[in-house]
Amino acid sequence: MARVSFKVAPGVRISASSRGVRTSIGNSKGRVSYGGGRTYASAKIAGVRVSGSSSSRSNSPRSNEGTQAARRPTLAQLERAERAAAQDAAIDELRRLEKSLVTLHHETFPSAMLHEVHVPVPVDQTAIRDNLKKSLLSTVGWFKFSQRRAANARAAEMAVEEAERLDAENMDLYHRYCEDARQSWDRLLNHDTETVIEALEAAYADNASEATCVDAGIEGGVRYATVVVVFGAVDSIPERTPTVTPAGKPTTKKRNKSDRNALYVAALGSTVLATVREGFAVAPSVDEFRIVVLRKDLNAATPSDFVAPIYAATFPRSVAEGLEWQKTDPTAALLTGQDAQFKRKGAAGDVVAIDLIEHRGLVELVETFRPLVLS
Template identity: 35%
Template sequence: MGPFYASTALGGGRRRTSTSRSRPRAAPAPSGAQLERARRQAERAQQEAERDAAIAHLRALRQQMTSVHLQSFAPAHPPAVPGPPQLGLPWALAEAKAFHLAGLGVFARSGRAEAKLRAEQDAPGYLAAEQARLQGVHGELAAEAHQWWQALVANDEATVCETVNYAFSDNPAAGCAVGVDGSVMSVVMRQQDIDTLPDQTPGVTSAGRPTLKTLTKRDRVLWWLTAMGSNVIATLKEGFAVAPGITAIDLAVITRMPDTQRLGFAAYGRWSRQAVEAGPWREPEDALRFLDVGDDVACAVTTTASGNLSSAIKPLDTSRLPGLQSLLDHAQDDAASVDATLADLDGDLRATVPATPDAPAPDHYRIRTFAEWRTQTPSVAPPPAIGEPAPAAPTALVPGQNLTLPDEAWDGLHIAFSFGGADADLTLFLTDAQSRVASDEDFVFYNQPSAAEGAVRLLGKLNDGTHTVERAAVHLAALPEHVQRMTIAINMDVDTGLTCGSLTHAELSVGCATAVWAFQPPADPAIRAMVVAELYRHRSADGRPVWKLRAVGQGWADGLDDLARAHGVDVG
């Protein structure tokens, strides 16, 4: 055999190339058995995924239902009312200018100049009025908050029940405070019906694979009892947290009995604050300790002779539990039957939902516009017309001089302290005849700008560039009888090291609708606080009660602290 044979056998020395598109070789079709096997595998994977999801859901549900008592509740504290917004003269001037310049063209020079002048005249009054009004609103809010807190800690029944029920409104087991007797509060709680629990529970097969198994009756009772205990402890913890004056809670649990499908009491007892707060509550299983930490606790689930939980739930007999019957009577408005009362309680508890206001909360500190202020303030009048007499000049006083205030002063007295050179604060003390305050609330200063339910108010400081003026308003007719004197004082900032000798052009003016009095205190470099003047009650020659004003000018070297202590304030 030679080369010719090899060439022929191998197709020659040159390979053929084809330009036609080659067709892919068809894959063999799966057999029926293969398709069936794939379908069964997909179904099995789907079933396992559904099983795993159901197991995860059941575990999360049980954890959620039996761990409510593990959360913490912040204790109630006196409400802090935020102060009003801080307003300044630039803001008031801008508002006044915007009002007076409205409608004036840019080329109306004389009109715009006149409008700006009116704005400069009106701005201080607008600012003082808004500051006084907002401080009055703050005083009212603070008084309401103080009154509410005092009622809460004093265990006022309506206040305690309303506060507690608001706190209970988002609980998984609805609770309702139905009464307060001394320091003991009565609460009714609606526990989830046992029939609403799932029928299955997570388990494992003999081979150790996860599975779902039927929930036995005893396991169902254990789950339900643990959930009830968790809700009971959570309800007690929250009740004690929001009602600081309560020392014990009588609590009754109602639910629908599985055998009769009628409402009945499932648990009742009295739990003290000390026992509940002592805990400890760390694990879901701790919820069952609600049966041990209370007094005279009765439960619809009992234990058998062998120590296991009974699988039966029997409603409590109210006739054998005087405390429970008393709580039930307290919740009844009339002589209704027990079933009717339970039905009413059940309806009320199920209707308890978190309050969702339809409208936003009111803005108590809404600032009036300049236009509103002018409309609502008739006392804002134009300057006197030509030919009208100008207001009388202030009457100057000297140290020790006193005078009887006119009757008009009872309805409104305005105090202003103007000064330059350094910063100073106006301070007022409402005292008895011996110049001692009845409590620290009668001390009016920058951290407590009002007293006597708003009858005395600091109105803040205004700065006109060269002088600072701090104002106060006093309604003498509204002062309580125990206030026999009112000390008007000033004080320097001790941290600056400055004394009253640093003040320039210092003057105190006191005025009412018909008269004004002025006093220039001494610029003493040895003092840091000074009683500038005082108002005091007196009897006229004909026996009428009057108020008198006296110029003083007496100082204290160590500043506000010593001045406050001299008037009976507990500075600390």
Template identity: 35%
Template sequence: MAFGFRVGVPGMSVRVSTRGVRTSLGPRAARISMGSGGTRISSGVGPLYASSSLGGGRRRTSTSRATRSRAVAPSAAQLERARRQAARAQQEAERDAAIAQLTELRRQTTSVHLQSFTPARPPVVPGPQQLSLAWALAEAQAHHLAGLGVFARAARAAAKRRAEEDAPAYLTAEQTRLQAVHSRLTTEAGQWWQALLANDEEAVCEAVNYAFSDNPAAGCAVGVDGPVLSVVMRQQDIDSLPDQTPGVTPSGRPTLKTLSKRDRTLWWFTSMGSNVVATLKEAFAVAPGISAIDLAVLTRLPDTQRLGCVAYGRWTRQAIEAGPWRETTDALRFLDIGQDVACSVTTTASGNLSSAIKPLDISRLPGLRSLLDHAQDDTGSGDGTLAGLDGDLRANTPDAPSAPLPDPYRIRPFAEWKTQTAPPTPPAPAAPAPTPTLPSHSPATALMPGQNLVLPEAAWQELRIAFSFAGADADLTLFLTDTSGQVTCDKDFVFYNQPFAAHGAARLLGKQADGPHTVERAALHLAALPAHIQRVTIAINMDVDTDLTCGALTHAALYMDCVTGAAWTFQPPADPDIRAMVIAELYRHATNGQLVWKLRAIGQGWADGLDALARAHGVNIT
């Protein structure tokens, strides 16, 4: 309900309701109302009135219920039409797939001759893997340290020393053995290649048959007569071809039609020509010494279901390599470019191919006749079915080895090498022998100061160094330097606190008492040194804790040898004015275009001892 009262303006009334405040002008019969609810015109007589809004007020909305449509089921005719459309689409999809499959099959079987075959080249035998002294040292240490606890320090130290002594010999032995294996394989490969070039029957047939192992038409090389190779090829049976072929309807739509006898013969004949040309091309590529090939084609005859010869002839390398082989129809040219070619498929007077495939008379070919005669069935019938030969030609792929072939470059484990090749340890003498000053070898070459010589290659693999001295303590040191005589880093300085360098290619082996003398040994693997190391300086320095000079040495001698027994010795002067001395140096040198290692005796030094010696070779002394 609305509440209203009149004001002093004639004809104006104010109405207040929950929807706003309104003012009205005019008699009740026709009144205009204005207010927050919008402007309205009302009309009515009596206690009731009706009004309509002029806009701006809130409008009521109403929701009308939509009329629900009734679902109608498809008719039987519609369902049948949809079923026929789906079946037709399925048939067309299957037809298109069959057309694509048959088209690809025909392309594959008639385009084998379009392949190219890489000509044979002299075989290259890959070399063995490169071994390093670091690898040999790791193998030797693993062997000698086996079974030793981490706290057995003395035993582990002794084991490491034995490993350091064994590693160079182990490395040299394995490198020598692997190089011998590589040389043997290279020689065998060269002999095989020469036999192939000379048309050795065994070498040629083996190489050609291996190449034929993946051919679609099985082939087999059966003999060599001078530069002529004899090959038998097994052509696919004509009955194995499909019964349908792609075609086109009168309206131009693709379809499948029955393969006619004439078209079947043409397909099979083109496939045979393609296989013949491909077989000839591959055989000529594999056997470079062969200049002509006698080839016979066998297939299972459709009338008798027995194998028979359907084509033969001789083709020269020049005729096959002259080509060109670009189109599928080029395969039929094999009849025109061969010599004495015979084929069971002939051309009739009307220009069509004969549809009958009959075996050829091979009585005038004693070699082929003999081959076929030896392939008769066990039944002993006069007409051999050649079933045995058929099986042989279909299964000429080399069998996969049941076990992998042994690796000719297998690395012998250190333990195996130690057992097989390491010399036995000589028994300890019952009584101390007279003390030798140097290792006992064949007479060593004595060097004079400034003298130099070329080291043999055996010394590049392992050069043993021994410095024998008496009268005072001295230390052996090595400097691995570049062409300027400077080390590239402090790690190339080998001394008592750093006994290894260049991954073990240069190392100190420690001191040992040898009667009245002390001998400190070292070992060099010159061939394993990095390329930037051009020189190895062999030096000594007096004990830094004393003020003694080299004059305090009552005996000093440098001894070097290698595995062949070659040895060199040098006695440096006992100079009382120096405390460090370069005894000798090893350096790379080019002789007649070949890089060699040379040895030079020196015997000169520094009065300031080890510090001056190290600084002179580029070592940072702090």
């Protein structure tokens, strides 16, 4: 609409436009105008006019800037968000580690096979010739063309001879390595004690829980290998477990003693199964594994209990091959081993050491390993 203005009283004027209705009070020396959520004042001082305005409209540019500033995250908000993200990440990592403890036996291990020796690549005659040329030409002047041609020809002949000699040596080594690999494979298949132990030691070198093959042999026509596993105490199980709040936010809660023991036993079972599974994969001659688990607990009541046997069993290959590894309950699987020695007590299911008086065969093994484990 067009702007309309009219005087209603001396010094008072009202104007209306598409922007709204405004009232102006004053004269040429000083005037105040207000309306539409905005107040404007002007005055003439010493011949100079000064003015200013203010706004109470929520949609004014100044009001918008203030709203945007209020929405900007503060350092404190960023810090809280970072802590929350770090906590969520830590809880996820805790959950992942707990799962890995009880699924070690899910891993597949490559079966042993005859070591492949790669055929050597023929040596580079060009490199040999260039080195020979450099050597022969170093004592020949630049302008002795006939001597330089002769040196180049000689270098080419010598390069052929040297390459043939090196290729022959490499092929000799290749055939020797092939024979060594074949003999080593035959020894492994024939259950040679030293070869079997070496193969198992190499396989167990990167295990989370220390494992070592202490014996291999044949007893009653059965080819066996004895493996000792060193396992931690129940104190190594975290006191808190991942969970979620009623609102679905990740958090942790304190684990009771029964739950702590349950996770400990499941981790023990998974470790035993993984040891057996890997052992059968790398030692094809072994018919059964005899597993002994020693618990290392420096917080035990007496020094004699710092290293104590908590599990012993025999796993025939037929039993291992019949397991569905992805579906096998590691806790229940501890008792699938033949002559399994494993004891828990109390309502919380504490794992207790095997009584050496009842199992004299373990005494020598424990006494041998105790100083090694404690060292």
